[in-house]
Amino acid sequence: MEFLFSPLFSSSSGNALYISAGGVQILVDAGGTGAQMEAALKAISVDAGTLDAILITHEHSDHIKSAGTLSRKYDIPIYANPATWRAMDSKVGNISEKNRKLFNQSFYIKEMLVEPFSIPHDAADPVCYAVSHGGVKLASLTDLGHATKRLLSKLEGASVVLLEANHDEHMLKNGSYPQYLKQRILSTHGHLSNVMAARAAHELVMLGVKGIMLAHLSEQNNTPEAAYQEVSEYLKKNGIEVGRHVALNVLKKECDALVYHIGGSV
Numbered sequence: 350m351e352f353l354f355s356p357l358f359s360s361s362s363g364n365a366l367y368i369s370a371g372g373v374q375i376l377v378d379a380g381g382t383g384a385q386m387e388a389a390l391k392a393i394s395v396d397a398g399t400l401d402a403i404l405i406t407h408e409h410s411d412h413i414k415s416a417g418t419l420s421r422k423y424d425i426p427i428y429a430n431p432a433t434w435r436a437m438d439s440k441v442g443n444i445s446e447k448n449r450k451l452f453n454q455s456f457y458i459k460e461m462l463v464e465p466f467s468i469p470h471d472a473a474d475p476v477c478y479a480v481s482h483g484g485v486k487l488a489s490l491t492d493l494g495h496a497t498k499r500l501l502s503k504l505e506g507a508s509v510v511l512l513e514a515n516h517d518e519h520m521l522k523n524g525s526y527p528q529y530l531k532q533r534i535l536s537t538h539g540h541l542s543n544v545m546a547a548r549a550a551h552e553l554v555m556l557g558v559k560g561i562m563l564a565h566l567s568e569q570n571n572t573p574e575a576a577y578q579e580v581s582e583y584l585k586k587n588g589i590e591v592g593r594h595v596a597l598n599v600l601k602k603e604c605d606a607l608v609y610h611i612g613g614s615v
């Protein structure tokens with residue numbers, strides 16, 4: 350059974366991940382504009398009208414920008430937990446009753462298992478998602494101030510984890526962001542730094558994760574090179590060889606229509 354995914358957008362300005370497995374197609378977040386989302390889906394030959402669901406991690410605009418627009422235009426259900434629905438209701442506009450899906454725990458979309466896990470971030474009730482089908486698990490872990498062992502243990506055995514490497518602490522502290530924003534990002538409910546991502550990546554590899562994609566990079570406070578170097582050097586120091594024990598990539602802000610296949614034929 351084919352399991353595909355394509356990170357459409359990944360940065361502090363917009364996030365959306367397309368996943369297709371077992372005949373189910375979903376988006377995790379819809380943080381581009383409607384036109385950007387349609388173009389990105391078209392570039393990977395996906396008709397937005399065939400999507401089965403949009404899952405929302407939390408109500409920040411870089412994750413929900415076009416959720417309402419896409420739901421209305423293509424009649425797509427939106428899934429979020431109750432507190433996130435309350436927080437984003439006024440931002441996503443009018444959503445038909447049948448497309449308002451609420452969950453409190455793991456659920457299925459047809460044969461696809463969706464597991465939400467709480468994450469520490471400054472939103473109403475933020476979650477990350479692990480999606481499984483046919484013994485393959487893919488998880489996206491972004492927008493969190495710190496990664497606990499307990500949270501990481503939920504992703505045990507995932508084939509691929511999209512892992513936040515938001516900022517280089519030095520660049521952030523010396524950059525142009527206002528002080529309050531720097532503090533917000535650096536807080537335990539802000540975003541993962543490259544150093545924190547490196548430690549989390551090490552834990553994930555120890556838990557059997559075979560592929561890590563660094564995600565949600567800040568355009569101002571990070572570079573793909575800095576993120577990759579921090580994580581790969583930390584792994585190396587701990588006896589993990591990139592390319593042999595784990596595949597490591599950095600996602601670009603706009604992901605150039607790249608579709609990744611896990612555990613199936615290409």
Ligand SMILES: [Zn+2]
Nearest residue numbers: 407409470492
């Ligand atoms: Zn956020």
Ligand SMILES: [Zn+2]
Nearest residue numbers: 361409411492
């Ligand atoms: Zn975000």
